[in-house]
Amino acid sequence: MSSTLIEVRDLVKHFPIKRGILIQRQIGAVKAVDGISFDVSEGETLGIVGETGCGKSTTARLLCRLMDPTSGSVTFDGRDVLAQKKDDLKALHRQMQMVFQDPYSSLNPRKTVGSIIADPFVIHNLHTGKDERKRKVQELMDRVGLNPEHYNRYPHEFSGGQRQRIGVARAVALEPKLLIADEPVSALDVSIQAQVLNLLRELQRDLGLTLIFIAHDLSVVRHMCDRVAVMYLGKIVEMAPGDELYHEPRHPYTGALLSAVPVADPSGGKRERQLLSGDVPSPANPPSACRFHTRCPKAQELCSQDEPLLEVKRPGATGVAACHYPLTDEEIRLQLPAALTRDGRQPAAASSPAGASGEASSASSSSSST
Amino acid sequence: MSDALLNVEDLRVSFRTDDGIVRAVDGISYAVGEGKTLGIVGESGSGKTVSSLTTLGLTRSRGSDISGRIMFGGQDLVAMSDEKLRTIRGNDVAMIFQDPLSALHPFYKVGWQLVEAMQAHGSISRKAARSRAGELLQLVGIPDPQRRVDQFPHEFSGGMRQRVMIAMALANEPKLLIADEPTTALDVTVQAQILALLNDLQNRLGTAIIIITHDLGVVAEVADDIAVMYAGRIVERGTAQEIFNEPQHPYAWGLLKSIPRLDSPRGEELVPISGRPPSLINRPSGCHFHPRCPYVQDSHKQIDPRLEPVASGQSHAAACLLEPSVRQRIWRGLREGRDLESLQRLAASSNGQAGGTSGAPPAPATASSTPPSGAAPQEPS
Numbered sequence: 001m002s003s004t005l006i007e008v009r010d011l012v013k014h015f016p017i018k019r020g021i022l023i024q025r026q027i028g029a030v031k032a033v034d035g036i037s038f039d040v041s042e043g044e045t046l047g048i049v050g051e052t053g054c055g056k057s058t059t060a061r062l063l064c065r066l067m068d069p070t071s072g073s074v075t076f077d078g079r080d081v082l083a084q085k086k087d088d089l090k091a092l093h094r095q096m097q098m099v100f101q102d103p104y105s106s107l108n109p110r111k112t113v114g115s116i117i118a119d120p121f122v123i124h125n126l127h128t129g130k131d132e133r134k135r136k137v138q139e140l141m142d143r144v145g146l147n148p149e150h151y152n153r154y155p156h157e158f159s160g161g162q163r164q165r166i167g168v169a170r171a172v173a174l175e176p177k178l179l180i181a182d183e184p185v186s187a188l189d190v191s192i193q194a195q196v197l198n199l200l201r202e203l204q205r206d207l208g209l210t211l212i213f214i215a216h217d218l219s220v221v222r223h224m225c226d227r228v229a230v231m232y233l234g235k236i237v238e239m240a241p242g243d244e245l246y247h248e249p250r251h252p253y254t255g256a257l258l259s260a261v262p263v264a265d266p267s268g269g270k271r272e273r274q275l276l277s278g279d280v281p282s283p284a285n286p287p288s289a290c291r292f293h294t295r296c297p298k299a300q301e302l303c304s305q306d307e308p309l310l311e312v313k314r315p316g317a318t319g320v321a322a323c324h325y326p327l328t329d330e331e332i333r334l335q336l337p338a339a340l341t342r343d344g345r346q347p348a349a350a351s352s353p354a355g356a357s358g359e360a361s362s363a364s365s366s367s368s369s370t
Numbered sequence: 371m372s373d374a375l376l377n378v379e380d381l382r383v384s385f386r387t388d389d390g391i392v393r394a395v396d397g398i399s400y401a402v403g404e405g406k407t408l409g410i411v412g413e414s415g416s417g418k419t420v421s422s423l424t425t426l427g428l429t430r431s432r433g434s435d436i437s438g439r440i441m442f443g444g445q446d447l448v449a450m451s452d453e454k455l456r457t458i459r460g461n462d463v464a465m466i467f468q469d470p471l472s473a474l475h476p477f478y479k480v481g482w483q484l485v486e487a488m489q490a491h492g493s494i495s496r497k498a499a500r501s502r503a504g505e506l507l508q509l510v511g512i513p514d515p516q517r518r519v520d521q522f523p524h525e526f527s528g529g530m531r532q533r534v535m536i537a538m539a540l541a542n543e544p545k546l547l548i549a550d551e552p553t554t555a556l557d558v559t560v561q562a563q564i565l566a567l568l569n570d571l572q573n574r575l576g577t578a579i580i581i582i583t584h585d586l587g588v589v590a591e592v593a594d595d596i597a598v599m600y601a602g603r604i605v606e607r608g609t610a611q612e613i614f615n616e617p618q619h620p621y622a623w624g625l626l627k628s629i630p631r632l633d634s635p636r637g638e639e640l641v642p643i644s645g646r647p648p649s650l651i652n653r654p655s656g657c658h659f660h661p662r663c664p665y666v667q668d669s670h671k672q673i674d675p676r677l678e679p680v681a682s683g684q685s686h687a688a689a690c691l692l693e694p695s696v697r698q699r700i701w702r703g704l705r706e707g708r709d710l711e712s713l714q715r716l717a718a719s720s721n722g723q724a725g726g727t728s729g730a731p732p733a734p735a736t737a738s739s740t741p742p743s744g745a746a747p748q749e750p751s
Contacts, residue, residue, distance in 0.1 A: 051557040052528075159646050189413045190584050194628035194642035216557065219587075223630030223640070242636060260562035262587030264631055266610040275566055276559045278513075279527045337632055 005042045005178060005210050006063065006096075010035050011072035013058050017284060030284045032058040034234035035072070042177070045204065045211040047225030047242070049218055049257070051280055054231040056214045057101075060182045063212070064096055065089060077177065094124055097171040101183035103163035107155040113166055114151040117141065120173040136173075144169045144199060161192035165199065172203055179204075180212045185220065197224065218261050222246055230254050233283055233291040236310065240319020246340055248332060250313040250321035253292050259335045274335045290324070298325045374401035375578050376425070376546055381438035381448075383417075383424050390651040394420040396602035397438070399677075402546065402595075405572065407579040409593030409610070411586060411625070415647050417602040418582045422548045424448075426465055427455040442546070461491040464539035468551035470531035474523040480507075480534050481519030487541045506537040511567060529560035536567065543575065550582045565592055586625060590614060595685075598622050601648050601658040604677060608686035618680055618688035618697050620663045623704055638707070657691060664710060665692060665700065665717035692717060 014029035033055040040046045048056045061067040063074055065081050074081040076096060084092055097120075100106035107116055117137045120126075127133045138148035144165040155163055164184060171179055181200065185193040197220065204211050213224050221228055222242055229239040230253065238251040249255045252274075259274040276295045281287055287294045293303035302324050310320040327335075383395040395417040402408045412418045423429045425440055425447060440447040442463065447455060467473040475483060484503035488494050494502070500519070507515035510533040523531060532552060539547055549568065553561040569592060572579055583589055589596055589610065596613045598606040598621065606619040617623055624643035645662040648654055654661050656671040663670070675689040690697060696717060703713045 051559060161646065189647070190586075191413055191624060191628055191643035192646065194630075194640035195644075197630070198640055198642060218558065219630045219632050222632060222636060223638075246632065246636075256559060258632070260558045261632055262561070262565070262585065262591045263633055264586040264590045264614065264626065264629065265633060266590045266593075266614050273562065273566065275563055277563075279529055279560065280557075340632055 003042055004039045005044075005077060006040045006212075007073075007075040008039070008063070009037045009073045009075075011037070011059070011062055011074065012070045013055075013062055013067065014070045028284055030282075031234050031286060032283055033062065033069070034286075036231070036234075036236050038229055038236065038239060040178075040210055040212060042210055043208055044227065045213055045225045047221035047228040048212065048214045048231060049216060049221050049228060050231035051216060053233075053280055053283060055234040055283070056216075056231050057182050059231075060098065060180050060212065060214055063180060064093070064098055066098075090124070094174045095176050096178040096180065097174065097176040099164075099167050099171045099179065099181040099184045102187055103160055103167055104155075104187070106167055107163060109155055112152050112154055113141070113146075113158070116155070116166060117169050117173060120170060124174060126174070140169045140173055143172075144203075145195070159192075160188050161195055164188060164196050168196070168199060168203070172207060172209075175207060176209070178210045178212065180214070182214045183216070184213075186215065186217065193220070200224070218246075218257060230257070233280065233286050235291060235322070237292065237323070238319065238321040239310065240317070240321075244317060244319045247336075248314075248317070248319075248329075249336075250317075250319065250326040251292075251323045252296050252298050252325075252327055254321075255327050255332065255335050256297075258337070258340065261337065263337045290322070298327075300325060375404045375442070376402045376580075377439075377441040378421070378425070379439040379441070381421060381424065381440060382436070383420050383429055384435045385429075386433045386435070387651075392650045393602050393653065394650055395424065398597075398599070398602075398604045400597050400604065400607065402578050402580060404545070404578055405576045406594045407572065407581060407592050409589030409596045410580065410582045410599060411584065411589055411596060412599035413584060413647050415601075415650065416599040417650075418599050419550055421599075422465070422550060422580060422582055425548065426459045426463060427452065457491070460487060460539075460544075461542045462544055463546045463548065464542070464544040466532070466535050466539050466547065466549040466552050468554055470528065470535045470555070471523065473535055474531060476523055479520055479522055480526070484519070484534075484538055484541060487538050491542050502541070503537075506541060507534070509540070509571070510534070510537045511563075512537075529556055529563060532556060532560075532564055533567070536564075536571070540571065540575070540577075544577060546578045546580070548580045548582070551584070552581065553588060554583070554585070561588075568592065586614075586629060587631075598625070601653055602650060603658065603689065605659065605690070606688040607677065608680075612686040616680075616686070616698070617701060618686070618694070619659075619690050620665055620692075620700075621659050622688075623701060624662075627704060641704075641710075657689075665714060667691070667718065 011033055012035055013033040014031050016026045017028040017030060018024040019027045036059065048059060050056050062069045069082065076092065081092060114137050117140055118133055121133055127136045138151060141148045146162060146165050158166065185196050188196060203209060213221065215221050225242050227241050228245045229236045230251065232253050238245065238249065238254045245254065246258065249258055256274045256276045274297060278295055281294060289305055289307045290303040293299040296303065308322045308324050310322045313321050313326040379399050380397050381395055382397055385392045385394060398421060400408065410418045420429060424436060427447065429436065436448055438448060481500060481503045484506060485496065485499040488499045488502060503519050504515045507518055512518050512530060512533055526534060553564050556564060565588065568579060571577065581589065581592055593610050596608065596610050597604045598619065600621050606613065606617065606622050613622065617626060627641040628643055630640060643662055648658060656673055657675050660666045660670045670691045673691055675691045677687045677689040680686045680688060680694055700713050700716055
């Protein structure tokens with residue numbers, strides 16, 4: 001709908017593996033992120049899903065340049081993130097902020113909540129008056145659902161969900177354009193997760209945030225995101241608008257992920273589970289060509305010789321998948337949970353007259369599938 | 371339920387601490403039949419783990435008080451001596467822990483640990499035990515088991531370690547397997563592998579399983595019966611179908627409506643449970659859930675509800691002070707996406723005409739009560 005906010009091209013991050021005590025020599029590299037490209041439009045929510053070690057958190061850190069990539073480019077709002085000098089980078093960080101996974105270790109235990117949330121103002125020298133700063137912080141606390149009177153408390157006095165709210169308040173303090181949330185709810189209890197998810201969506205709507213949402217939970221990502229990228233061993237294997245990805249996955253890995261999600265419906269879980277064998281291979285020594293071929297149920301000889309590119313796999317689709325032998329409609333029907341295949345959109349429309357239909361349409365207008 | 375393998379009756383476990391008495395488990399009863407799977411669901415601190423540790427006698431210490439009965443094979447595990455219990459633990463009843471890395475000894479080879487588990491309970495020769503260790507690893511789907519028995523735990527991946535834990539638990543062919551969050555630390559594809567493995571083993575060996583988890587999806591996949599725990603109590607109990615299709619307790623509604631589901635419409639607003647779990651030292655008066663319950667009435671703050679059958683003669687039971695017919699109407703409303711206020715009114719109005727309406731037909735109830743304000747969706751502000 002609107003212009004591209006962040007543009008990522010061929011981003012690569014290899015962590016060297018070294019041996020030797022005094023004279024260290026590199027004997028290999030962990031290929032955490034190995035050539036990924038994507039765009040995120042303004043106001044959009046991009047989800048990045050994948051299993052442990054697929055490089056999704058590394059990607060988040062590279063985007064903010066909390067880490068320097070091995071190669072590739074990141075363009076944010078027309079500026080090259082990787083070329084920025086220290087001072088410029090600081091200005092850039094005003095526009096892009098991060099919410100971390102662990103609300104216990106991402107807050108300084110020796111600082112009061114008030115000063116944690118005020119830190120961005122200190123760093124960027126904003127709202128310098130003492131009273132003004134306090135007022136601003138209390139506004140933020142109120143905004144994220146914390147009691148402003150708890151200004152002088154320490155992080156240990158808060159529960160996990162409240163701490164994550166503190167982390168969110170700190171991240172939105174500077175009114176950034178882009179918020180990168182790295183597994184923001186995976187450390188929280190189920191009943192608390194929804195509170196934080198709702199808060200993020202609310203803030204996104206009110207502040208017009210662009211959100212990159214990283215998680216391993218496919219249901220949470222579906223709930224939050226307009227578009228989803230699936231990562232496997234440092235590569236994006238499939239990227240599609242939410243509805244398309246969840247109803248018509250083309251990459252066998254996406255299909256297996258969806259097939260593996262337990263569905264909270266004892267009667268609807270009947271399906272031909274596509275169980276992947278084995279574990280994710282080591283990113284230090286990834287399989288050749290298509291990295292998924294060692295676990296892929298559809299792998300042929302070609303898959304170990306020729307690396308597939310991200311391509312549109314069906315006329316009319318907007319999503320892309322990197323696979324030589326994408327899933328057929330028949331396979332999708334067999335593998336996926338019943339709720340997704342019998343066109344989940346139909347019962348959905350019938351059962352939620354009041355729900356949040358207005359909000360849903362506004363959130364997904366940029367990517368509505370059909 | 372006389373044919374049940376395990377029968378827990380009015381189990382209470384409390385710990386004396388410097389801050390006060392922590393009532394971790396407060397009068398729970400459940401039963402597991404042979405070859406069946408019971409799922410225990412609840413948040414952290416709801417007492418789900420303590421209740422199962424107690425079954426194995428692992429909460430016995432100077433600071434704890436345990437009362438009630440745990441009947442297993444005609445014997446009461448609570449009253450049993452430590453020595454006697456040791457012959458049952460790891461033999462007839464085995465446990466799989468959440469974190470396989472910290473549950474395996476890092477200094478010993480996996481095979482050695484499996485052999486030890488077998489030799490502790492039977493006079494089996496070292497050689498026979500070793501070859502059985504290989505078989506067990508094969509049984510749980512570890513490739514190349516003969517080589518793997520000579521490896522250390524750190525050489526296994528998370529999913530493989532959990533398989534080793536399952537192999538160890540199965541070493542003595544237990545009648546009951548207690549799995550405490552067996553898949554929480556694992557990725558979703560590996561989680562699916564482990565759940566399929568548990569299911570397969572249960573079919574082949576006829577083991578009864580208690581699976582403890584906070585993930586409703588997991589219990590829906592594997593459990594026959596489900597108990598929902600909150601603040602040390604079972605607040606709802608029933609078959610998996612009953613809990614998911616006709617949940618009765620507001621806490622169960624909260625759990626079901628607060629997780630995004632793959633099969634719910636995309637963009638549907640989540641309904642979080644407000645507040646946070648209570649302290650088990652100073653529990654709220656009356657119904658322990660009342661500070662977080664959207665449908666709370668004044669009387670609920672004084673009366674402590676008991677777990678009562680939803681309809682007489684049913685196994686489906688809930689500990690809620692709302693009338694069953696009202697609960698049914700509220701749940702229907704929730705499923706239709708009605709706004710909270712009209713449902714709260716529903717709860718309040720029923721409070722006035724207390725009693726006597728439990729047999730009311732549910733179908734017209736939804737039609738006659740306040741219609742959803744269709745055009746104006748509930749926008750949170």
